[in-house]
Amino acid sequence: MNFSLSDDHRLLQDSARTFLDREISLKALLAPGATVRDAGYADNWAKIAQMGWAGLMIPEEFGGAGLGCIDLVMIIEELGRTLTPSPFLGTLLGTLALIKGGDGALQTRVLPRVAAGELALALAVAESDGREEGPDRETLAESHGDGWRISGRKSFVIDAAAAQLLIVAARSAPDGARRLFLVDARKHGVEVEIDPWRDITRQVCTVTLLDAEAEPLDGGDVWPWVRDRALLALAAENAAGIRQVLDTTAAYARERVAFGRPIGAYQAIKHSLADMLGQAEAAQAAVLYAAWALSEEDARAPLAAAMAKAYSSDAYVEAAHRSIQIFGAIGFTWEMPNHLYLKRARANAEMFGASHEHRSRVIDLARAELAA
Amino acid sequence: MDFELPKENDPRRVEVRAWFEARPRPTGRQLAEAGYATPHWPKPWGLAADAEMQVVIDEEMKRAGVTPPANPVAINNCAQSLLTHGTEAQRERFLVPALAGEELWCMLFSEPVGGSDLGSLRTTARREGDHYVVNGQKIWTSLAHKAKVGVLVARTDPSASKHAGLSEFLIDMNTPGVTVRPIIDLTGHENEYNEVFFEDVIVPADRLLGQEGEGWALSMRQLQTERVALSKPGAIWGSGPSARELIAGLDAVGALEDPLVRDEAARIYIEGEILRLLAYRSLSDRMNAKTPGPEGAIRKMLAAPHGQRIVDLAKRVQGPRGLLSGESAFPAKGGRRGFDDWDYAFWFSPAVTLGVGTQEILKNVVGERMLGLPREYDPSARGPWNESQGGTTSPAPVREPAKPAEAAR
Numbered sequence: 001m002n003f004s005l006s007d008d009h010r011l012l013q014d015s016a017r018t019f020l021d022r023e024i025s026l027k028a029l030l031a032p033g034a035t036v037r038d039a040g041y042a043d044n045w046a047k048i049a050q051m052g053w054a055g056l057m058i059p060e061e062f063g064g065a066g067l068g069c070i071d072l073v074m075i076i077e078e079l080g081r082t083l084t085p086s087p088f089l090g091t092l093l094g095t096l097a098l099i100k101g102g103d104g105a106l107q108t109r110v111l112p113r114v115a116a117g118e119l120a121l122a123l124a125v126a127e128s129d130g131r132e133e134g135p136d137r138e139t140l141a142e143s144h145g146d147g148w149r150i151s152g153r154k155s156f157v158i159d160a161a162a163a164q165l166l167i168v169a170a171r172s173a174p175d176g177a178r179r180l181f182l183v184d185a186r187k188h189g190v191e192v193e194i195d196p197w198r199d200i201t202r203q204v205c206t207v208t209l210l211d212a213e214a215e216p217l218d219g220g221d222v223w224p225w226v227r228d229r230a231l232l233a234l235a236a237e238n239a240a241g242i243r244q245v246l247d248t249t250a251a252y253a254r255e256r257v258a259f260g261r262p263i264g265a266y267q268a269i270k271h272s273l274a275d276m277l278g279q280a281e282a283a284q285a286a287v288l289y290a291a292w293a294l295s296e297e298d299a300r301a302p303l304a305a306a307m308a309k310a311y312s313s314d315a316y317v318e319a320a321h322r323s324i325q326i327f328g329a330i331g332f333t334w335e336m337p338n339h340l341y342l343k344r345a346r347a348n349a350e351m352f353g354a355s356h357e358h359r360s361r362v363i364d365l366a367r368a369e370l371a372a
Numbered sequence: 373m374d375f376e377l378p379k380e381n382d383p384r385r386v387e388v389r390a391w392f393e394a395r396p397r398p399t400g401r402q403l404a405e406a407g408y409a410t411p412h413w414p415k416p417w418g419l420a421a422d423a424e425m426q427v428v429i430d431e432e433m434k435r436a437g438v439t440p441p442a443n444p445v446a447i448n449n450c451a452q453s454l455l456t457h458g459t460e461a462q463r464e465r466f467l468v469p470a471l472a473g474e475e476l477w478c479m480l481f482s483e484p485v486g487g488s489d490l491g492s493l494r495t496t497a498r499r500e501g502d503h504y505v506v507n508g509q510k511i512w513t514s515l516a517h518k519a520k521v522g523v524l525v526a527r528t529d530p531s532a533s534k535h536a537g538l539s540e541f542l543i544d545m546n547t548p549g550v551t552v553r554p555i556i557d558l559t560g561h562e563n564e565y566n567e568v569f570f571e572d573v574i575v576p577a578d579r580l581l582g583q584e585g586e587g588w589a590l591s592m593r594q595l596q597t598e599r600v601a602l603s604k605p606g607a608i609w610g611s612g613p614s615a616r617e618l619i620a621g622l623d624a625v626g627a628l629e630d631p632l633v634r635d636e637a638a639r640i641y642i643e644g645e646i647l648r649l650l651a652y653r654s655l656s657d658r659m660n661a662k663t664p665g666p667e668g669a670i671r672k673m674l675a676a677p678h679g680q681r682i683v684d685l686a687k688r689v690q691g692p693r694g695l696l697s698g699e700s701a702f703p704a705k706g707g708r709r710g711f712d713d714w715d716y717a718f719w720f721s722p723a724v725t726l727g728v729g730t731q732e733i734l735k736n737v738v739g740e741r742m743l744g745l746p747r748e749y750d751p752s753a754r755g756p757w758n759e760s761q762g763g764t765t766s767p768a769p770v771r772e773p774a775k776p777a778e779a780a781r
Contacts, residue, residue: 359638
């Protein structure tokens, strides 16, 4: 048992922090009227791919770095802290689906090009009700003589407009089973539309498919293995976001003077910030535990991932809101970054299951563990 | 990073288990002499155990059905100061009986004039030749009615500034002039707290702990150590029902079928699991950093309201039955009483955001020491203490009943 990060982990974190602080700016998004199209997705992705992060979790045999969940957290926390707009998350989720569900030939064909930064991916699992786990009422796959074709629609697909390849969940005829398919987004019958999503640091899209060519991923059961890692990724963004919001808000409270004293001297503000620090520490502990449990494929991993996502999502929304309150009216303006954090927090809270759904699962898992 | 505990066949675990198998009913003295009373202390008093080893020892003791010596004030807070600031004679006289649980200790800190503002205390210790003469009053003293040894903070130099004039003593609670009176709290149970009065109490000079004027630094460190020790998973300062026991209890009565109870229970469970992680992490940190830091304050700040939520949800699922005296939501584990009793734990729970640093003081500490926010303004902390008090150097008259607002420390 050892609760400290290794020197390698710290090094990875430090280099990610230095790189992103130097390279990433949200300035264009702070002009009123900005949308995700102004976020610099493509430029940022080119820089990130040069760092080798596109292949972070891709096994070394396919040209990736072959790193694990704890390493991943070191990088994602920094991306989440800076709200870096890029198709990193979509590509990660697609990669995880291919690692778990793709057969050897498919992996050999696709993964090296992802690792090299040539291909971005997206995982299209949710439908218009927001559910990611099926039953895919709106997407049907049929097998023809020349292969599979998909028609229908997937919703809330992260990074689809930046992706060349999509991994799409569909109900397959005739057995009605849920299957994942690889779909080339550039081919005929695939339309991707960027949603007017409030979190303009992230592309969230609707994908419409009409008789689109599809290649099934038959290598293994992807869900809930991918879901648990998606929960970890979002929880890591959340934990780092809380910390960032806290740091900037505490800095403001040390400097902003009202009634002759810095506002951080007043207990109404001081105690609010202390509460945020408590939540930041708690969220980070939950994230590191989940990362460890997932990297070890520990029996508690699904429980740990659900706890981290539920706790950190709620705490992030609360912290982002407190931050606006403490900044005062200036924190309510578009030109300040506070709202970008509030919107990321709200968006993450809804993706891959809302907090109350994870809490309901936590009860089932905890009951099972206590009964054992 | 690694969250796994040593396996069943780990040699360190095997060694601990063998010790307890050879001594099925160890005395407190046997435990203390083997280092099992304070495993995290350096040898010979402890085993210099790291966080992992402490958890292993806890688990093996629980498995063997052995309750470690109960002397919380000595073991969790104060006795460790003897290692760094005590004399050889003090260590010889006090440590083994304390760690063996043979001589209970109590902390004579809070006074009617201040708990949160501990530095404003008025009890005086005046040096006269080879002894000090103590006069004044303490309040909210746990265990004073059972303790043999009291750790007293008193003002030895009224002309020094507020915090610089304080010193700490190890006093014999049987000394003539010491009077202990119980305080009955809102639970109506046997008293947890006491008032302690000092009337010309003679304390030999060799009972001074450290130097004169070190009392503030020593007592602050002891209170922070307590914050570390108090963050076990139980609702009441680490003791009593835990969130896991709440889930088991709610499940047994079918309450988890109610979606609102289920959601609230899950929130509490998640907090409890995170607090376990934070507690283990701080044990690790404590081994490395030696001196407890303000992180302990963060954990207590989270743990105290968490504990209140555990017992509150249990009480609410009882409905009106829960208002009947002694009516517990769930059976107490092992049939034990005290904080393990859900009903008593609920009614006692308002104390956990008061005792050992009120929630408000903890948040000040966290905000100031960890976020660099401006310190609270204390006009009484500047200049000689006796001048800021309008020349008052003698102890305050002491017989007034304490107001509830003063319960804060």
